[in-house]
Amino acid sequence: MSRFREKFDHQVWQVVAAIPPGRVMGYGEVARAAGFPRYSRMVSAALGRSPEPLPWFRVVRSNRTLAFEVGSSSYREQAQLLKQEGVCFDGLKIIEPDSDDSLDRILWGPQE
DNA sequence: CCCTTGACTATCT
DNA sequence: GAGATAGCCAAGG
Numbered sequence: 170m171s172r173f174r175e176k177f178d179h180q181v182w183q184v185v186a187a188i189p190p191g192r193v194m195g196y197g198e199v200a201r202a203a204g205f206p207r208y209s210r211m212v213s214a215a216l217g218r219s220p221e222p223l224p225w226f227r228v229v230r231s232n233r234t235l236a237f238e239v240g241s242s243s244y245r246e247q248a249q250l251l252k253q254e255g256v257c258f259d260g261l262k263i264i265e266p267d268s269d270d271s272l273d274r275i276l277w278g279p280q281e
Numbered sequence: 282c283c284c285t286t287g288a289c290t291a292t293c294t
Numbered sequence: 295g296a297g298a299t300a301g302c303c304a305a306g307g
Contacts (some may be wrong), residue, residue, distance in 0.1 A: 173304075196289055213288035228288080236288035243288080246301080254306060 174215075181215040181270055188227040191255045193263060195231040226250040233263040 180203035187195050194236070196209040205211070213236070216225045226247040230236050237244035239261065248258070257264040 170302080193305090197290060200289090207290095208304085209289040210287060210302065211289090211304065216288075225288085230288085238288095247288090 172272075177203070177205060177208070177211060180213045182219050182221070182223060185216065185223050185225065185228060186221075188224055190224070193227045193229045193233070193251070193256065193265075195233075196228060197231055199228055205220055215253070229235055229263060233265070234261045 182200060184199050184202045187193075196212045197206075199212050200206060200208040201213075209231075212228065214227065216223060221223075228236075235244055235247050237247060244270070251263070
């Protein structure tokens with residue numbers, strides 16, 4: 170086993186496990202927080218290798234959309250788990266709770 | 282070695 | 295804002 174992967178995985182798992190419910194982090198953000206900037210593409214692999222259940226569904230793309238193919242079972246599962254803990258969506262994008270996003274969008278909902 | 286693969290990103294049209 | 299493009303980097307064939 171590569172020593173790199175062992176360290177990387179451990180760090181990533183630790184960061185992801187610390188994401189509070191109702192909040193999300195981007196792959197790049199997780200990688201950076203784990204001490205491995207530019208390793209966004211490696212994060213997903215580390216999540217899949219976790220021996221313990223992780224809140225993997227709280228990891229999303231930098232543009233706040235889900236990384237799976239829209240409509241796939243994985244996509245639906247992740248979206249459901251997130252909504253289940255209060256995360257709101259504006260179409261395909263996640264509305265951050267701390268975002269200074271317009272109140273209009275939250276009140277009016279998706280689209281205009 | 283060389284080439285391909287990703288649950289990715291930033292940048293430019 | 296949607297596509298295309300070019301970086302990114304460990305892993306596996």
